[in-house]
Amino acid sequence: MATQSLYxxxxxxRFDELKGQDHVVRALRNAVINNRExxxxxxxxxxxxxxxxxxRILAKVLNCEKLKDGEPCGKCNSCLSIDAGSSYDVLELxxxxxxxxxxxxxxxxxxxxxxxxxxxxxxxxxxxxLSKPAEAALLKxxxxxxxxxxxxxxxxxxxxxxxxxxxRTQHLQFHLLPLQELKEHVRWVxxxxxxxxxxxxxxxxxxxxxxxxxxxxxxLELVVASGGDVEEQISLDEFIEAFIxxxxxxxxxAVGAAVQFGADPRALTEDIVRHLRDxxxxxxxxxxxxxxxxxxxxxxxxxRRMGATGVVRAIEVLGDVLIEIRHAPDARLLLxxxxxxxxxxxxxxDVASLMARLERLESGVTAIRDSTGPIARPxxxxxxxxxxxxxxxxxxxxxxxxQTARPTQTEAKPEAQPETKPKVSxxxxxxxxLGDTEIKSVWSEVVASQKxxxxxxxxxxxxxxxxxxxxxxxxxxxxxxTKSNEHVQTLVESLQRIAGKKLEIKFxxxxxxxxxxxxxxxxxxxxxxxxxxxxxxxxxxxxxxxPIDELAKAFPGSKIVDDKK
Numbered sequence: 001m002a003t004q005s006l007y008x009x010x011x012x013x014r015f016d017e018l019k020g021q022d023h024v025v026r027a028l029r030n031a032v033i034n035n036r037e038x039x040x041x042x043x044x045x046x047x048x049x050x051x052x053x054x055x056r057i058l059a060k061v062l063n064c065e066k067l068k069d070g071e072p073c074g075k076c077n078s079c080l081s082i083d084a085g086s087s088y089d090v091l092e093l094x095x096x097x098x099x100x101x102x103x104x105x106x107x108x109x110x111x112x113x114x115x116x117x118x119x120x121x122x123x124x125x126x127x128x129x130l131s132k133p134a135e136a137a138l139l140k141x142x143x144x145x146x147x148x149x150x151x152x153x154x155x156x157x158x159x160x161x162x163x164x165x166x167x168r169t170q171h172l173q174f175h176l177l178p179l180q181e182l183k184e185h186v187r188w189v190x191x192x193x194x195x196x197x198x199x200x201x202x203x204x205x206x207x208x209x210x211x212x213x214x215x216x217x218x219x220l221e222l223v224v225a226s227g228g229d230v231e232e233q234i235s236l237d238e239f240i241e242a243f244i245x246x247x248x249x250x251x252x253x254a255v256g257a258a259v260q261f262g263a264d265p266r267a268l269t270e271d272i273v274r275h276l277r278d279x280x281x282x283x284x285x286x287x288x289x290x291x292x293x294x295x296x297x298x299x300x301x302x303x304r305r306m307g308a309t310g311v312v313r314a315i316e317v318l319g320d321v322l323i324e325i326r327h328a329p330d331a332r333l334l335l336x337x338x339x340x341x342x343x344x345x346x347x348x349x350d351v352a353s354l355m356a357r358l359e360r361l362e363s364g365v366t367a368i369r370d371s372t373g374p375i376a377r378p379x380x381x382x383x384x385x386x387x388x389x390x391x392x393x394x395x396x397x398x399x400x401x402x403q404t405a406r407p408t409q410t411e412a413k414p415e416a417q418p419e420t421k422p423k424v425s426x427x428x429x430x431x432x433x434l435g436d437t438e439i440k441s442v443w444s445e446v447v448a449s450q451k452x453x454x455x456x457x458x459x460x461x462x463x464x465x466x467x468x469x470x471x472x473x474x475x476x477x478x479x480x481x482t483k484s485n486e487h488v489q490t491l492v493e494s495l496q497r498i499a500g501k502k503l504e505i506k507f508x509x510x511x512x513x514x515x516x517x518x519x520x521x522x523x524x525x526x527x528x529x530x531x532x533x534x535x536x537x538x539x540x541x542x543x544x545x546x547p548i549d550e551l552a553k554a555f556p557g558s559k560i561v562d563d564k565k
Contacts, residue, residue, distance in 0.1 A: 007217040010189055012053050013060075013083060014071050019185055019213060020177035021050055027172060028054070029070035032061050037119075038170045040142050040151040042127075044158035045174025046290045048214030052092075054174075055123045055152040056082060059090045062150060063117035078117055089117035095134075096126040104130070104137040111141060111149045120149050127153040128160035135162050143168050176211025179292050185213065186220060195224050207235075211292040236275045240302045243314055243342050251339040255332070265331035266322065269338075273318050279303035280311045314342050433500040436466040443471075446494045454487045462510060469503050471495070474510030481507040 012018045015025045024043075031037050041058075043051040060072035060079045072079050081087035093107060107122060130138070142151055142165065153169060155161055177185070183206045190197050197205075201223050209216025242251035258268050281288045282300040289296050303311060321338045325331045434442070440463050447458045460480065464472040475481045488505050495503045 005218070006189065006193070006221045007048075007214045009193075010217065012050065013057065013074060015057055015061075016071065018050055018054060018057070020181055021054070021174055024054060024172050024174060028058055028061075032067070033070045037062060037150060039145050039149070040169040041153065042158065042161070042166060042169035042171045043152065043154045043174060044171065045156070046176055046212060047156055048209075048212030048216075049174040049176060050213065051154040051174055052123065052125060055121070055154060056090070058150075058152060059087075059119075059121035059123070062119040062121060063087075063089050087117075089115050089119065090121050090123065092123045092125065094125050096129040099130045099134055101131065101133040101137050104134045108137065108141045111146060115148065118148065121152060122149065123152045123154070125154045126156070127165070128155045128157045135165060139164055139168070176290055176292055177213060179206055179211070179294050182206050182209060182211065182213065182216055182292075186216060189217065189220065195220075197223060210295065211290075236271055237298075237302070239272050239339070240275065240279070240306065242339070243310065244302065244306050246343050248340045248343040251343050252336055255336055255339060259332055265335045266325050269318055269321055269325065269335055273315060273322070275299070276311055276315050276318070279306065280308070280315065283308050283311070317341055434498065436468075439471065439495065439499050439503070440466045442498055446491065446498065449494065450487075450490060454490055457484050457487060458491060461507075464508065464510075469501065470506055471503060472506045472508060475507050476510060478509060481509070 015029055018025055041055075043054060045051060057072065060074075060082050061067060061070065063078040063082070064072040065076040065078055066073040074080075074083075078087065078089065082090055091107070091110060093103070107124075111120070111122065145151060151169070153161075153165070158166065158171070158173075183202065186202055186206060189195075190202070197220070202220075205216055205219045205223055208219040238254040239251060242248070242254060255265075255268070259265065278289055278291060278296075278299050279302055282296065282303045286296075286300065289299070291299060306314075317338050321334050325334050328334050443463050447455055450458070457480070458473075460476060461484065462474045464474045466472070475484060484507065492503060492505055495505075
């Protein structure tokens with residue numbers, strides 16, 4: 001006779017033996033104590049969390065002969081027969097293999113029959129596998145069942161259950177166990193069953209179980225059969241870290257080690273995709289992640305470091321592998337190629353790979369900009385006039401077009417200029433105190449190093465004079481001066497760091513050249529206002545037509561009549 005599995009041997013038979021589902025136990029126990037049992041329940045949650053076991057405990061409670069405080073006695077004929085699986089009061093049906101409409105009609109016919117106990121409990125497992133006709137056949141009976149009938153529907157995927165079914169049930173959600181609570185339960189099982197297992201093996205078993213009691217006890221049984229110790233296996237975290245670090249060698253080594261331990265390439269790919277799904281959900285909808293708290297935090301950290309684009313691309317690439325692997329002569333090779341694609345993005349030219357590379361570049365540029373400040377591009381200037389060329393700002397962004405030169409100052413001496421040009425992002429502080437002429441010469445560099453709004457305001461002003469620490473600037477209007485005064489302190493601080501002394505900025509309204517008399521001869525400055533004469537267009541020559549002439553051309557043969565006559 002085969003030995004009974006640990007997860008069956010230690011299946012809970014009372015509410016107080018159910019681990020990690022206190023909210024479910026409280027709701028069901030109070031309903032039984034207060035005689036408010038529901039007609040239909042929907043139990044949902046990950047595999048191995050006690051859904052079917054709870055349904056059997058509920059069936060015992062509803063039919064127990066010696067019920068006490070909402071707990072079954074476990075000794076009466078009804079409890080013993082339910083534990084043995086021979087009770088006429090309980091009918092279990094697996095919807096995965098009995099999902100047709102005929103199966104539901106047979107179940108409905110049985111619901112109308114009598115039974116020995118107080119209630120007849122129908123446990124329908126994996127209810128999301130029912131076909132649409134089967135759901136329709138069950139719906140009416142589920143809405144108005146006989147008084148002695150209670151339906152318990154169990155599923156691992158409640159989203160696939162139709163809304164009409166869910167609306168007619170009391171929905172109770174089961175959770176995965178925290179790692180610490182699961183570890184304590186494993187230690188109790190080891191002590192009760194008198195097993196010889198090392199502490200390292202217990203930690204490994206709990207990790208493999210991932211919050212599921214049944215999976216944990218199955219892993220424990222395998223460890224016991226192997227002598228109490230567990231061999232070190234490759235964790236799925238190794239693949240994720242290889243994707244994050246873009247290390248193809250680490251990824252290929254993880255594939256080789258996993259296959260050497262006996263992992264099937266297709267099953268391994270499915271496990272990686274399932275792990276990536278948890279990472280994706282931790283970014284988009286953390287409440288949908290069905291993992292223990294400690295494990296969920298680690299997966300969320302991996303997802304943040306990998307990025308949403310990287311996670312989605314990994315799922316897409318491995319999903320394609322799962323489709324192609326069915327007909328591949330070497331399934332391992334497809335997985336290895338996919339791992340290399342995900343760790344070496346420059347080897348792939350698909351859209352997802354290019355988007356991931358662009359995302360990495362953008363994040364790098366953002367980090368540099370945050371640490372060094374905005375990058376200012378100086379305008380191109382004409383060395384002969386010292387004025388900005390038309391289109392100079394746009395040309396500065398094109399490689400090989402012109403060179404950036406500092407405006408010439410007739411009053412500045414060559415030896416007074418600094419030997420090195422200050423950087424645009426942050427002008428360098430001189431070793432000596434600058435003179436008035438030198439301060440005027442570095443003004444354009446100081447303006448170029450400011451943020452865009454300040455740079456735009458002060459690019460429109462001109463340096464009139466600098467004397468005794470007072471820099472006089474000419475602004476186009478009083479309104480411009482008012483707006484500039486809001487940011488003048490920033491310019492003062494930058495100038496003081498460069499000049500090495502206290503400075504003051506004073507504004508005056510610059511005289512407009514257009515206000516001069518049109519009869520006066522144009523001065524040289526007026527010609528210089530046109531920064532690039534070659535880019536202008538000559539006006540048309542000849543006699544200018546009057547409106548009357550244009551009307552006469554538009555209507556040939558017409559005659560103009562003077563309406564004053």
